[in-house]
Each structure stands twice: as C-alpha cells, then as structure tokens.
Amino acid sequence: MAVSDIALQDAPLADVTDPVVNDFSIRVATVNGSGSQTANLVLLRSIFRMGIPVSGKNLFPSNIAGLPTWFTIRASKDGYIARKPGIDLLVSMNAETAREDVLSLDSDAVVVYDAPLNLDGLRDDLVFYPVPFDKLVAEICRDAKLRRLVRNMIYDGVLANLLQIDMQQMDAALEKQLGRKPKAVALNRGALEIGYRYAAEHLEKRDRLVLAPMKKTKGLILVEGNAAAALGAMMAGVTVVTWYPITPSSSLCETLIDYLQKYRLDPETGKATFAVVQAEDEIAALGMALGAGWAGARSMTSTSGPGVSLMGEFSGLGYYAEVPAVIFDVQRVGPSTGLPTRTAQGDVLTTAFLSHGDTRHLMLFPASVEECYTMAIEAFDLAERFQTPVFVMSDLDLGMNTWMSKAFNYPKKPLDRGKVLDQETLDRIGRFGRYRDVDGDGIPYRSIPGADMPAFFCRGSGHNEWAQYSERPDDYQANVDRLARKFETARNWMPEPVVEINRKASIGIIAYGTTHWAIVESRDQLLAEADLQTSYYRVCAYPFRDALVSFIERYDRVYVVEQNRDAQMLSLMKLDVRPELANRLRSVLHYSGDPIDARTVTDSILIQEGYRVEKAGAQTTRLPHSAGVGGE
Amino acid sequence: MATVTPSNPRRNVNRIGLDTKQYRGTKTTLCAGCGHNAISERIIGACYEMGIDPGRVIKLSGIGCSSKSPAYFLGSAHGFNAVHGRMPSVGTGALLANSKLIAIGVSGDGDTGAIGIGQFVHLMRRNLPIVYIIEDNGCYGLTKGQFSPTADLGSTLKTGVVNDLPPIDTCALAVELGATFVARSFSGDKKQLMAILKAALSHRGTAMVDVLSPCVTFNDHEGSTKSYSHVKEHDDPLEEVSFVPFFEDIAVDYEPGTTQAVPMHDGSTLYLTKLDEQYDALDKIQALRVLNETRRRGEFATGVIYVEPDRDDFLAMLNLVDEPLAQLPQSRVRPQRAALNEIMESLR
Numbered sequence A: 001m002a003v004s005d006i007a008l009q010d011a012p013l014a015d016v017t018d019p020v021v022n023d024f025s026i027r028v029a030t031v032n033g034s035g036s037q038t039a040n041l042v043l044l045r046s047i048f049r050m051g052i053p054v055s056g057k058n059l060f061p062s063n064i065a066g067l068p069t070w071f072t073i074r075a076s077k078d079g080y081i082a083r084k085p086g087i088d089l090l091v092s093m094n095a096e097t098a099r100e101d102v103l104s105l106d107s108d109a110v111v112v113y114d115a116p117l118n119l120d121g122l123r124d125d126l127v128f129y130p131v132p133f134d135k136l137v138a139e140i141c142r143d144a145k146l147r148r149l150v151r152n153m154i155y156d157g158v159l160a161n162l163l164q165i166d167m168q169q170m171d172a173a174l175e176k177q178l179g180r181k182p183k184a185v186a187l188n189r190g191a192l193e194i195g196y197r198y199a200a201e202h203l204e205k206r207d208r209l210v211l212a213p214m215k216k217t218k219g220l221i222l223v224e225g226n227a228a229a230a231l232g233a234m235m236a237g238v239t240v241v242t243w244y245p246i247t248p249s250s251s252l253c254e255t256l257i258d259y260l261q262k263y264r265l266d267p268e269t270g271k272a273t274f275a276v277v278q279a280e281d282e283i284a285a286l287g288m289a290l291g292a293g294w295a296g297a298r299s300m301t302s303t304s305g306p307g308v309s310l311m312g313e314f315s316g317l318g319y320y321a322e323v324p325a326v327i328f329d330v331q332r333v334g335p336s337t338g339l340p341t342r343t344a345q346g347d348v349l350t351t352a353f354l355s356h357g358d359t360r361h362l363m364l365f366p367a368s369v370e371e372c373y374t375m376a377i378e379a380f381d382l383a384e385r386f387q388t389p390v391f392v393m394s395d396l397d398l399g400m401n402t403w404m405s406k407a408f409n410y411p412k413k414p415l416d417r418g419k420v421l422d423q424e425t426l427d428r429i430g431r432f433g434r435y436r437d438v439d440g441d442g443i444p445y446r447s448i449p450g451a452d453m454p455a456f457f458c459r460g461s462g463h464n465e466w467a468q469y470s471e472r473p474d475d476y477q478a479n480v481d482r483l484a485r486k487f488e489t490a491r492n493w494m495p496e497p498v499v500e501i502n503r504k505a506s507i508g509i510i511a512y513g514t515t516h517w518a519i520v521e522s523r524d525q526l527l528a529e530a531d532l533q534t535s536y537y538r539v540c541a542y543p544f545r546d547a548l549v550s551f552i553e554r555y556d557r558v559y560v561v562e563q564n565r566d567a568q569m570l571s572l573m574k575l576d577v578r579p580e581l582a583n584r585l586r587s588v589l590h591y592s593g594d595p596i597d598a599r600t601v602t603d604s605i606l607i608q609e610g611y612r613v614e615k616a617g618a619q620t621t622r623l624p625h626s627a628g629v630g631g632e
Numbered sequence B: 001m002a003t004v005t006p007s008n009p010r011r012n013v014n015r016i017g018l019d020t021k022q023y024r025g026t027k028t029t030l031c032a033g034c035g036h037n038a039i040s041e042r043i044i045g046a047c048y049e050m051g052i053d054p055g056r057v058i059k060l061s062g063i064g065c066s067s068k069s070p071a072y073f074l075g076s077a078h079g080f081n082a083v084h085g086r087m088p089s090v091g092t093g094a095l096l097a098n099s100k101l102i103a104i105g106v107s108g109d110g111d112t113g114a115i116g117i118g119q120f121v122h123l124m125r126r127n128l129p130i131v132y133i134i135e136d137n138g139c140y141g142l143t144k145g146q147f148s149p150t151a152d153l154g155s156t157l158k159t160g161v162v163n164d165l166p167p168i169d170t171c172a173l174a175v176e177l178g179a180t181f182v183a184r185s186f187s188g189d190k191k192q193l194m195a196i197l198k199a200a201l202s203h204r205g206t207a208m209v210d211v212l213s214p215c216v217t218f219n220d221h222e223g224s225t226k227s228y229s230h231v232k233e234h235d236d237p238l239e240e241v242s243f244v245p246f247f248e249d250i251a252v253d254y255e256p257g258t259t260q261a262v263p264m265h266d267g268s269t270l271y272l273t274k275l276d277e278q279y280d281a282l283d284k285i286q287a288l289r290v291l292n293e294t295r296r297r298g299e300f301a302t303g304v305i306y307v308e309p310d311r312d313d314f315l316a317m318l319n320l321v322d323e324p325l326a327q328l329p330q331s332r333v334r335p336q337r338a339a340l341n342e343i344m345e346s347l348r
C-alpha cells in the first residue's frame, strides 16, 4: 500500500480548536551523520508542495559524524523566510542536547521526542508526544545498519499525522529527494507509513499547530544558493574553474562540476568545454584563475574568508595588472577552528580593499538564490568589462540552506567579453598600449596570448601605459589615477540597488545580502507594533551607486543592518558620503553565527528610536516616548 | 658530435623565417656578468634554432633578478611577471585557457625553493607542459644576497656568515615528484645548456631545468659554492648532450653502448653520450642515486638527469575540446534554454 493511501483512508483528525495555521517553526535536533538531512528535506519539500511558503536552515557542527545538528523549518503563510528565534515544535532525537533544547522552548511549544529520553518530566507547560523510534524502526527494517538511516524518516510520518501534512505530497517529496532508487524509496516509505500510523493510533492531538494547503508556491523552485551560483556560472560560460575545498563554499564548485559534466560536454566529441582543477591552496586557485583570465578564459574560483585572506596578494596583482577573474566568497565566521559552519557578513571590508597599495575591488551582494544566479552571470561580464577580479559576496546561510525562489530566467544579454583588441580597433587607435585610456572611461584594451594581436608584458604596479617597465613617479600616479577612473565608470555598471521609498517614512533602513529577509519582516513589525514607517535601500554592489547619497539625504536617521561586529558596510559607506550624511548612519548588528532574525532588527531600531522595549525578543507593548533621538 | 644549427636558404633566418633579433627582448637591466643574462641568450638561441613562433609563447616568472629576465628575450611574446613564488599557478591557468600555448617559465632558487616550494611541488606532480627554468645562484639576488634554500651546507655569505642548513636539490625533488624531464646545467656551459633547452622545448610535459647561474654581485666570492669558479671546477657532466630536431634530416652515427638515443614527443631525438659508465637517463632510481652521490662529493651532476618522454601531461588528462577554451564562442559555452528548463523542473 502506498503511503498516500493512508491519509485518504484514515478518518480526518479531530478539529483543532483555535489552530495556528501555516505560521510556525519546526526544529529537528539530531546527530550529524545520521541521515537526518534526507528526512528534513522531505519534510521541507512536502510543506513547499502543499503551497505553503517555507524555508529551511541547517545549523550544523564542523564535524563529519556524531555532533549535534539542528535543522529549522519555518512555515509562513505571509511568506517570511528569515530565521525566526522562537521554536514552536521540537523534534528531539539527540540525547545529548535534548534537555537544553527542551528547557529553551517558549511555553506551549510542542515536543516530539524519542520515548526513552523521558523528556516529559522536564516541564509542565509544553505538549509532549513520545515516539518509540527504535521499536518502530525494528518493525520495518531488519538490517541493523540501515535502521540508523531510515529511523529519522519516521518523524516525518509522525509530523505528517500531527500537522495534517498531505501524504501524497510527502510521498512525492520522498521520491524527488531519493531519485531513482526504488529500494531506498520503498524502505523510507515504510518508515513514513509506520510513523504516520503510530501517531494516528497512539497520539492524541493536544496542540494547535496545523498545516493547510495554500497556493503560494506555484511555479517556485527550492534550491541552495551555492547551486544557484553554480548554475549562473555555467550559464555565464565559465571555462576554467579552480578551487580549494572549504565549507561553506565547496558545494558551489562541486555542484558546478556536476552541471558542467551534464551540460557542457561537446555534443559531437564528448570532450569538455571547461577545465576544473582542484588547486593546492587558495593562493594557487586564484593564481590559476588569473592566469586563465589573462589568457582569455572566463575563469572563477570559490572560497570563504580564510581563502580570501590567502588570496590577498594575487587579488592586488589582478587589480593592478588588470586581469579578469570571478571569486565567490561564501562568507562564514572567523578564522581557524570553531565556527566554520556558521554564517556571517564579515568579509566586506577586507574584500573591498584586499591586498596592499591602493586597491579597490568590485563586489556583488546577492540576497536571494535568484540573485546568486543572476549575479554570477553578471560577475563574469563585469570582470571582463572592467578587466579586474570581481567578488560575489554570498554567505553560508544563502549558500548552504534551501530557499524558495521564482524559477530562473534564461539570460537575455549575450556574453560581454569587454574590450579585447581586434584588428578593427587596432586600426582605429593606431598603436596598441595595454594601459592607455583610449576611450576616456579608464578601461584600456587588452590583447590575449595566442590571438595574433600585439603582445604585452603583464606585471604589477610598475608599468607605463605602453606596458613597459617603469618606476617613474608620474607613470605610477597616472596609472593609479586611471584605475580610479575605471572604478568610477564601474559605479554605473554595477547592479542597481533595490529601493523602496515610503512617503510617510521617518527613518531609512539599509541592508544587503541575506539580511534582507529579516528586514522584510522587521519593517512589517515596526509598522504593526509601533506604527513606524520606514523606507528601505538594499545595496546590491560595491562601488555604491549615487542613489545611496540621495537615500541618506532623505532621512535624519538611517539604520545600516548587517551581520558582523564592526559595522563593515557602514564603514565603507562613510568613506563615500559627506561627513554630515555619515553622521546619520546608525548600526544594527547581529553576529552570533546564526542568521539574523527580524526580532533583533525591530528591537534594536525601536530602542535606538527611543521606544521602550520591555523584553528584547518577546512581543511586549512598546511605549513611544516623545519623537526623535537626541545627540545627532 | 655537436648540436645542429638548422640551415635555411636565406641566411640568418630560421625555419619560420625569423632572424635572431626577433627573438630578443628589451635590454637587460641585470648586472654585467650575471649568469642569468647568459641563460637569456641561450633561450633566445634555442627558440630561434627550434623555429618557435613567439606569438604562441607565453613567458612566465615570479619575482627576483631571474624572474625579471623574461623581459629580455622574445620581446614579441606575451609575458606575465606574477607574484613571488607563484608563477606555476599562473602558468597552469593560462595553459588551461589555451592548451596550444608554449609556456616558458623562469624562476629563481629563492622563488622556487623558498616561497614557491608549494606551487613547485604541485607543478611537478601535475606534469604540466611547461619549460620551467630555475636560475640558481644559491642566494636572493634582488634582495641583496641572503642565503636561499639551495645554498650548500658550509657555503658562506660575503659577510662570512656560514650556511648550516642542508640544501634543497630541486632536481632530486622534481624527479621524485613526477616531472618527466629533469636537467641541470651551468650558465657558463653554452653548448650543454643550449642542447638541453632545445630538448626541453620539444618535450611534452614538465621540463624542469635547474641552471647554476652565479650571482656576480653577491655570491661570487671565495667560500661560496655557487661562485663561477667553484661551479666550473665542480661541474660533473653525466653525458655529452646533443639534440637533433625533427625538422632536420640528419642521420647520426652513434654507438648504442655509449650513446642513448631518446625519441622526443615532437619527433626530435635527444642523444646522450655517456661519460659516466652506466648512466641511464630513463631510470628514475639511478637519477636519484647519482644526484645524491655527486652532492655528497660536493659536485654538481649536469646534463639530462631524467627523462620520461611519453607520459600524458596534465592537459591531456582533462579531456578538453581541441580548440583553446578561451576561444570558444558563446554558442558552445552557454547551454540552451532547454537545459535550464530541465534543471528548473528538477528543483520543483
């Protein structure tokens, strides 16, 4: 019997009084390496398939097996997909964290737990549902080794029953997740089924959480940011990929390799239209990408903060020698051991000026998986147009978590290969000077090895406009001034910010990257809870567009919200705007390693706006005191 | 038997119609008498005689006096002066982009043996098709004469400071790591160096050539084991090296017992006339033994130390399309709409 039949046969659940429909968070606490990822993604996808907006965030340790992992799924009828601090339903499978997980829940939360953990004595203000997972799994799976892997699927079945998840959708999600592996599908189906049955027969519904079908995910896809970026890179026609493994960026190149092998083999010869090399370190990875860019390839590497640090010197060389390359920086928390699997927006300042001398780099800030895709494509065009390294600043939250998105569009623009010297240009400009500003935009023409145009000697800072070695002060200065002009030209080529001006707004909010999702929700909270109207400017790239200045000019107070300790984006803005405008910028910062949530933003803005927030993180009445904040 | 100069009906032009001037670069800015200048001359000579098209050559280097020298040869070729010690990665990337290019890399003993040892090691492992020349003077010329990792035990600086660390033997390392053409020569031995360079240029795979190249300004004094006179006295050639390029129709008489004829990838032949009784340049173990023994005697084994003419190089392993990746049009690198649709469907 297929699982989907069960739901049809069983009597509908007793009506839940005062239900909470499609608006809660589920947290699954497991041990990593226990196969829980499949169960979690099936759960996520079945909610998605029911048409309910959903997001999934994996909080995992830097470890292969045996340490605690938490997967959080948020269903939100209003479409909010940022992290939500409170958990409404906990699935507790890990003895090690069970106690603390339960103690940290808000009142009325629901706990589905592995029966031997005996959690129900811990608190009397929660709803507990014990499930004997070991006993159930033994009934459906003889092989002890496999039991460990399907055991988790049982909680999906339990939740399907408790939350009224459409079993047809769960079955479809299972097939999607496991692909064409009939044995695995059958075994996992058995687990779903027994979980569902157990709940139907033994658990009496005592909580208010319910999922009901909606129509809000039609046509949408579910994808991780790294996969989206990989797809963008492939559609951008990347030909040389060089990388060194590091969490959270590895899956970007790994997914890209899969895509390339499927879609980029020459149909006639079966040979590769791409080269992928796993380099010996990030220094070599960028060195290779630059060598390839210099020789005319569309090249890229992907990394995270520690790799970016190592790429310093080569980034500077790329800037001064004017060599294209695309670098994906999937940002994570700080150096060395500790929190490599937690998210941050901590590389903004270092990357902007990476390397020594007067260096400035182009950066893109995708906020969504869709932008991971579109900005990846754009990054390759910009790198070749401006003949310089371009950094795509993603983060762990975006890169490794699963997000809903509109389906991606086929690129409209042809590849922009930038100013590559050809015979026609050579005839027009007369003599080729690699670093001559022929067109007045700071962007010179470049010739490419092996392409039968005049050659040049590529080197760092010491060259004149003919690419001859020079240590003359005037040559150096003229060159860096031209590089600055080129950077100014880039300003108007970078992706535009997304600006929402609200005529009634008294304050402005600026954010970028994944912080965006907390802002969407926080603006609604500010309005609902304090009647505070806001305007919003989402930065999509560095250098900033001029619109940034006019946005700040509109408001006395502008809150720059970001996920680092030192207000890095705000600092960068201060360099670009007049001092009196810089004084209007305030910070809202979040840097715990968890993705930022709306509550943090709302409370921080309210406090800075002079409201009294009685207990941060809880919904309390706020008493506006007289307008404004002193001490500008 | 001597190396053979190609003949051409027009005097002073090579087989592709270029004269030596077209293989020169800008005027050297290195010290007069620097070994590196002599090596540049040999590179010019070898490329000229091999009839190499400078338009297909890329010159690569790191940082150092040695690394400056690519500006002084093949002026019409593209060049890339990378960062200190990291030329191998730039060369690798360039060859990935365009596998038709001929890569000539010039490094120093500091550039390779110290800061660049990591990239050197992986370059050798990959057997990337590149001629990789180390201009080895046992010191850092450009930063004014400090010891480099190839300085011999007991060698002294001008100031009298004695080196008490063992040297890195770049040739032994290259053989060990998988380079398929490993040679050592001396900037003062025109004939041997020229033959080795020509053979290196016709090899497909990594050709690692360590050239002892005295720094006349900082490391040419009594007490230095890399001074011109010390190297000249302790040069211990393994064989007489001669080379017949594929385009020369020359029959060479040789005695199989004393001369080894090594067929090169491009159809040329490398002749190694043994001076050392039994030396076999195809034997890896023997190569390592000889390098160790000569070093223990305080001598430098020169000549072609190891060659493996027919192993697949790195690019061959990547199964690339025939055209340079850099020159593929959009139609071949951007998948069709149907591909994107298929992927989108799989994500629903």
Ligand SMILES: Cc1ncc(C[n+]2csc(CCOP(=O)(O)OP(=O)(O)O)c2C)c(N)n1
Residues within 6 Å of the ligand: B063, B064, B065, B066, B067, B084, B107, B108, B109, B110, B111, B112, B135, B137, B139, B140, B141, B142, B143, B148
């Ligand atoms: C990252 C970095 N560190 C240090 C230097 C300074 N530096 C320039 S050349 C050189 C040593 C060069 O020695 P070698 O490669 O043996 O070349 P030589 O000058 O002897 O030919 C050093 C240390 C540098 N350019 N970059």
Ligand code: SF4
Residues within 6 Å of the ligand: B029, B030, B031, B033, B034, B035, B036, B065, B066, B137, B141, B142, B214, B215, B216, B217, B218
């Ligand atoms: S300092 Fe030494 S290595 Fe540098 S150019 Fe002069 S002689 Fe050559």
Ligand SMILES: [Mg+2]
Residues within 6 Å of the ligand: B064, B108, B109, B110, B135, B136, B137, B138, B139, B140, B141, B148
């Ligand atoms: Mg040196």
